[in-house]
Amino acid sequence: MNLHITTPEGTQDRLFSECLERRQVQNALVALFRRRGFSEVITPEVEYYDLFVQSGNPLPQESMLKIIDRSGKIMVMRPDCTAPIARVAATKLKGLALPQRLYYDETVFRSGNAHDGGSSEIAQCGVELIGASGKKADVEMVALAVDALRACGLEEFHIEVGHADFFRTLASRLDLSPEEMERMRSFIEGKNYAALNDMLENCRENPACEALARLPYLFGGVEVLREAEALAGPCRSLDYLAQLYGELDSAGYGQFVRFDLGLVHQIDYYTGVVFRGYAQGAGRPVLSGGRYDKLVEQFGRRAEATGFAVYVDEVSGCLSVTAPRLELVIHYGQGMLAQALEVLDAQAPGTCELSPCRTLSSTMNLAQEKGAARVLVLEKTGERWLEV
Amino acid sequence: MSERLKIALTKGRLQDKSVELFEEMGLDCSPVRSPGRRLIHPLPNYPLDAVLAKAPDVITYVQHGVCDLGVVGKDTILEKGGSFYEVLDLGFGRCRFALAVPKGSDFYGTYKTRRIASKYPEVTRAFFEKKGMDVDIVKIEGSVELAPILGLSDGIVDIVETGATLKENGLEPIEDVAQVSARLIVNTASMKLHKQQILEFISRCQQVLDSRRREG
Structure with missing residues (x-):
């Protein structure tokens, strides 16, 4: 029989410094989220497939890892954390006063394409603010997103903010079929300038057209809001973003906030402000979130909500944590365990270990093999330090 | 900077x-x-x-x-x-993706599931899916024109520049799939x-x- 002793594609064993990096990011985020009044929720790793269909989140079904249970129901390895939390908020938390601030520190699962180097286990650590609408809630979320990346130790990063309504408003000024609208949306999302221009070629006299054609370019500092307004005319979503920026700037977050009005992913899911985080050193976004006011309602309770997830491994890829090196091995004699442990516990984690060897010469060999510099011998008669 | x-x-x-x-x-x-x-x-x-x-x-x-x-x-x-x-x-x-079939053959005039050879199975799949038509797709790595000649497939989806290679091998493009x-x-x-x-x-x-x- 041909036994597989490798890990399945898209998964990996994480060792030593990789774990430290991931934990450092998770610990920093969790500490911040708790400090800001968020409580942890742990939802099952396996959920019914229906949950993610009902959530209206357009995850393609082939990207979900499926299992069929004994009764024949289709289940999936959790592909996303938000839908399960919305389910909890609409059911278990029904009796609690809103808003609820919730956080999670979980792994989501995707079945990726073969050989594209993507991971099918994605560590996400994020927050959901459920039952709060309006500017204060949005400002709090963007500020928290900035603080989250800062807490992780990133220095060069920014949060890019858009608004789902801006595209919708412009598109509604043209007479488009749902298919055409979806095509246009995907061209804008992909900054496919050429295809978008071709599509808009025959409606140039409509001012909304000019604005839509410019949409993929409308990203950058706060000045893009003015540029957008010049093209599209006064627009509630633009005013809203400008006010949002004003609040964030006066709280000292301005330098981390930029705009991308072409942020039009998952337009049926997001209902307001959307944002993504980008960091120097990461080839993909490190954070993603937005307002999804209709999701919780899908599970039976009306509650506006907003939230974001940090892609833990994308962030930790920008950091470099070195695993500690073993420096000291303790060789202790009969009746000296307590003293040995006392010394061990006083060392920096990972720099010291106890020798399980009976004789001192084996301990010396062990220390040499593992690259430790010194051996501490603890005997009833006293202690000795030996260089290896 | x-x-x-x-x-x-x-x-x-x-x-x-x-x-x-x-x-x-x-x-x-x-x-x-x-x-x-x-x-x-x-x-x-x-x-x-x-x-x-x-x-x-x-x-x-x-x-x-x-x-x-x-x-x-x-x-x-x-x-x-x-x-x-x-x-x-x-x-x-510049060139185009086209569906090409042996000259004179009636590609659409049958209920039999057609078989298509292509270096581009995804493009082929998307093209026929849009038509709501079931096809068998065979991935070929080299000269795709060979597949219909040998009788492996009923047609090919491939890049066409001048159409000369197709013509020489008794194939003709019958439909554009996409511009490239x-x-x-x-x-x-x-x-x-x-x-x-x-x-x-x-x-x-x-x-x-x-x-x-x-x-x-």
């Missing part, structure tokens, strides 16, 4: 055309013209390093962000997909982190393309 960006160019014909375009933009491409054994070619008068790669690898490098920009054919983009910005149609490498040309693609995070530099590169490309178009 002006950090060096990396661009992945598709080896072969698109590479020559890309170099022509860049030279018209005023970039000194001599390192790419005589690559020697080096794999990364820093351009002397522009903050850009070029690497040469096979078409699907261009997408892989850009998608993972190890290259900021890439030049690749729309055929590869349609086949491989992925998440990146497709910012410019560079106008060269070279595209400039950009990594999504790079676009945000190096906006100034990338937009300036794009607009210099655009200027040359515009003046080419004016000259016809």
Whole structure:
């Protein structure tokens, strides 16, 4: 029989410094989220497939890892954390006063394409603010997103903010079929300038057209809001973003906030402000979130909500944590365990270990093999330090 | 600020055309013209390093962000997909995807499930799915024209430039699947982190393309 002793594609064993990096990011985020009044929720790793269909989140079904249970129901390895939390908020938390601030520190699962180097286990650590609408809630979320990346130790990063309504408003000024609208949306999302221009070629006299054609370019500092307004005319979503920026700037977050009005992913899911985080050193976004006011309602309770997830491994890829090196091995004699442990516990984690060897010469060999510099011998008669 | 960006160019014909375009933009491409054994070619008068790669690898490098920009054919983009910005149609490498069948055969005139040979199974699948038509797709790596001649398939979906090869082998294109040309693609995070530099590169490309178009 041909036994597989490798890990399945898209998964990996994480060792030593990789774990430290991931934990450092998770610990920093969790500490911040708790400090800001968020409580942890742990939802099952396996959920019914229906949950993610009902959530209206357009995850393609082939990207979900499926299992069929004994009764024949289709289940999936959790592909996303938000839908399960919305389910909890609409059911278990029904009796609690809103808003609820919730956080999670979980792994989501995707079945990726073969050989594209993507991971099918994605560590996400994020927050959901459920039952709060309006500017204060949005400002709090963007500020928290900035603080989250800062807490992780990133220095060069920014949060890019858009608004789902801006595209919708412009598109509604043209007479488009749902298919055409979806095509246009995907061209804008992909900054496919050429295809978008071709599509808009025959409606140039409509001012909304000019604005839509410019949409993929409308990203950058706060000045893009003015540029957008010049093209599209006064627009509630633009005013809203400008006010949002004003609040964030006066709280000292301005330098981390930029705009991308072409942020039009998952337009049926997001209902307001959307944002993504980008960091120097990461080839993909490190954070993603937005307002999804209709999701919780899908599970039976009306509650506006907003939230974001940090892609833990994308962030930790920008950091470099070195695993500690073993420096000291303790060789202790009969009746000296307590003293040995006392010394061990006083060392920096990972720099010291106890020798399980009976004789001192084996301990010396062990220390040499593992690259430790010194051996501490603890005997009833006293202690000795030996260089290896 | 002006950090060096990396661009992945598709080896072969698109590479020559890309170099022509860049030279018209005023970039000194001599390192790419005589690559020697080096794999990364820093351009002397522009903050850009070029690497040469096979078409699907261009997408892989850009998608993972190890290259900021890439030049690749729309055929590869349609086949491989992925998440990146497709910012410019560079106008060269023009050809089309077409469905071709043995001359005189009635491809649609039967209820039998048709079998199609292609180097581009995804493009083929999407094309027939849109028609709501079930087909068997066979992936062929080399000369696809061989498949219908040998009787393996009822037709092929392939890149057609002049149609001469098809004709010589008794095949005729009966339907266009998609138009293809070279595209400039950009990594999504790079676009945000190096906006100034990338937009300036794009607009210099655009200027040359515009003046080419004016000259016809």
